[in-house]
Amino acid sequence: MSNILNFRLISENKLYRRAVLGMMALLMSVGVGVATAQPSEAGWLDLIFSGVRVYQLSNMSDSQEVSLGKDINAQLVRSGQIKLYKDAALNTYVNDIGQALAGASDRPNIPYTFQIVEDDAVNAFATMGGYVYVTTGLIEAADTEAELAGVIGHEIGHIGERHAVQQMRQAAIAQGVTGAIDVGQNRERLINIGTQLAWQLPNSRQAEYEADAAGFETMGRVGYDQEGMVNFMQKLVRRGSPPEFLSTHPDARNRVTSLQERLETEATPSATYGMNSSAYSSNIAPLR
Numbered sequence: 001m002s003n004i005l006n007f008r009l010i011s012e013n014k015l016y017r018r019a020v021l022g023m024m025a026l027l028m029s030v031g032v033g034v035a036t037a038q039p040s041e042a043g044w045l046d047l048i049f050s051g052v053r054v055y056q057l058s059n060m061s062d063s064q065e066v067s068l069g070k071d072i073n074a075q076l077v078r079s080g081q082i083k084l085y086k087d088a089a090l091n092t093y094v095n096d097i098g099q100a101l102a103g104a105s106d107r108p109n110i111p112y113t114f115q116i117v118e119d120d121a122v123n124a125f126a127t128m129g130g131y132v133y134v135t136t137g138l139i140e141a142a143d144t145e146a147e148l149a150g151v152i153g154h155e156i157g158h159i160g161e162r163h164a165v166q167q168m169r170q171a172a173i174a175q176g177v178t179g180a181i182d183v184g185q186n187r188e189r190l191i192n193i194g195t196q197l198a199w200q201l202p203n204s205r206q207a208e209y210e211a212d213a214a215g216f217e218t219m220g221r222v223g224y225d226q227e228g229m230v231n232f233m234q235k236l237v238r239r240g241s242p243p244e245f246l247s248t249h250p251d252a253r254n255r256v257t258s259l260q261e262r263l264e265t266e267a268t269p270s271a272t273y274g275m276n277s278s279a280y281s282s283n284i285a286p287l288r
């Protein structure tokens with residue numbers, strides 16, 4: 001879902017359509033001054049979603065990634081694309097869950113920032129450099145802390161796998177940028193690309209499976225009952241994701257099945273925390 005079940009599960013439906021418009025806007029707004037011909041619309045979408053081409057970009061360091069993520073976050077907020085939900089108690093609650101998961105993740109050595117977006121849509125997303133967002137709608141849709149932890153773990157998984165960086169490379173290719181991108185010289189362009197990608201472009205299916213697996217494992221290490229992650233995804237699929245979502249992402253159910261199998265074969269036996277729904281309900285009281 002950059003998309004859990006992408007926990008962008010629910011959001012992917014809308015995102016998929018918006019991605020086309022978003023990327024077109026991106027092409028126009030970023031204004032690439034490169035002489036090479038830009039791929040046609042179909043062409044660059046193919047490039048983005050197929051992920052076949054790997055951009056030969058010098059490796060972005062952790063500090064560069066964190067610094068870019070900080071600017072992308074600032075632009076997301078400043079531009080009004082997202083509105084942060086400010087309740088201190090709820091932010092502390094979400095941040096505590098997130099920090100515990102981040103510390104147990106495969107990439108614990110960068111700073112993480114967890115924020116709540118005021119939006120009724122069930123959505124979560126991440127951008128590079130440790131920035132994770134969950135909507136008020138998603139927090140309300142979850143019934144237990146373990147369910148919420150599964151989503152956050154999934155998004156941390158995207159960061160651990162550097163999916164946003166990969167998306168950025170692919171978007172740069174799609175814009176006809178060839179050769180190495182210098183992070184310093186192209187900073188503004190990269191921030192613009194990253195801002196669009198964070199909010200509008202779904203991750204690839206492979207990226208979603210990777211983030212599911214990483215999130216599942218991470219929450220188990222912290223002690224969260226991994227059944228929570230499976231429960232929540234099932235619930236989102238069952239309650240009727242918009243048809244576009246299911247038609248454009250027919251693997252949503254497959255992802256649930258895959259997680260169910262993982263639960264049966266690889267669950268951490270000692271991980272049983274976070275299944276008390278009344279405790280969760282009182283923790284998210286500001287939304288109720």
Ligand SMILES: [Zn+2]
Binds near residue numbers: 008158203207
């Ligand atoms: Zn995802």
